[in-house]
Amino acid sequence: MPEKILIIKPSSLGDVVHALPVLSKLAETFPSARISWLVADALAPLVESHESIERVYRFYRRIGGPLGSVRAGVALADSLRKAGFDCVVDLQGLLRSALFARASGAPMRVGLSDAREGSRKFYTHTVSVEGAAHAVDRYLKVADVFGFNGEAAHFSLKMPEWAYRSAERTLGAGTPAPLPRPYIALSPGARWPTKVWPASNFIEAARLLKGHFGGTIFLAGTRAEAGAAGRRICGQVGEGVIDCIGRTSIEELVALFGRMDLVLTGDTGLL
Numbered sequence: 001m002p003e004k005i006l007i008i009k010p011s012s013l014g015d016v017v018h019a020l021p022v023l024s025k026l027a028e029t030f031p032s033a034r035i036s037w038l039v040a041d042a043l044a045p046l047v048e049s050h051e052s053i054e055r056v057y058r059f060y061r062r063i064g065g066p067l068g069s070v071r072a073g074v075a076l077a078d079s080l081r082k083a084g085f086d087c088v089v090d091l092q093g094l095l096r097s098a099l100f101a102r103a104s105g106a107p108m109r110v111g112l113s114d115a116r117e118g119s120r121k122f123y124t125h126t127v128s129v130e131g132a133a134h135a136v137d138r139y140l141k142v143a144d145v146f147g148f149n150g151e152a153a154h155f156s157l158k159m160p161e162w163a164y165r166s167a168e169r170t171l172g173a174g175t176p177a178p179l180p181r182p183y184i185a186l187s188p189g190a191r192w193p194t195k196v197w198p199a200s201n202f203i204e205a206a207r208l209l210k211g212h213f214g215g216t217i218f219l220a221g222t223r224a225e226a227g228a229a230g231r232r233i234c235g236q237v238g239e240g241v242i243d244c245i246g247r248t249s250i251e252e253l254v255a256l257f258g259r260m261d262l263v264l265t266g267d268t269g270l271l
Helices: 013-029 065-083 095-103 135-146 161-171 199-213 223-237 250-257
Strands: 004-008 034-040 053-059 087-090 108-112 125-127 183-187 216-219 241-243 262-265
Touching (some): 004 013, 004 065, 004 095, 013 135, 034 065, 065 095, 087 095, 095 108, 108 135
Parallel strands (some): 004 034, 034 053, 108 125
């Protein structure tokens, strides 16, 4: 029975969320185990407040140029080795993540069979994930190694209390004139152009939603990906649209999305 477990899943936003059921299953199966997570610095808030996490190891991908990144990686590998993990679950499946798994010195290192860049040679246990499957189901295939039930995925996205208070302030809760419901969030951006729904479609959808339901529309996403579309939506839909693009932390965004009645987005991490 493992006593100290490390999950390696640095990125991206949606993939980290997809991996949360593995954390919940490991905590349920090994209730006395101390579980840590290696994650990209920007995404650390997604797991830091999880009730089953003992420690979060932040991975800094770009810090101080190439030399700074190498130094940060070496320091992180040293921290993992000193932590004394007896089990590592690598859900990223790339050479860098597998090297961190190996550097930890853990005698049990679990990875997936579709891992790339030669990473599989650093695992002691490789789980078969043949055929097409949703990311959540792929990750839960580690059940074959740990013996837990890989079904009934449970997601837990718990944020600090200040994030929920911030969301309440955005909604005007507790004031004489809170924003009218229903609350509808639109996320018009995406990292890849092939996943971007045209801004004109979001504008038409926003008008239809406002006309049929009333309420308040919130725009979400990063400035780089959704800023231009957000400005178009605000300019052409008008009253009842709140532009939150680039103005919220991950913690605040998760808390705010938890209050929405409807979210309309493309295939992005926010989905």
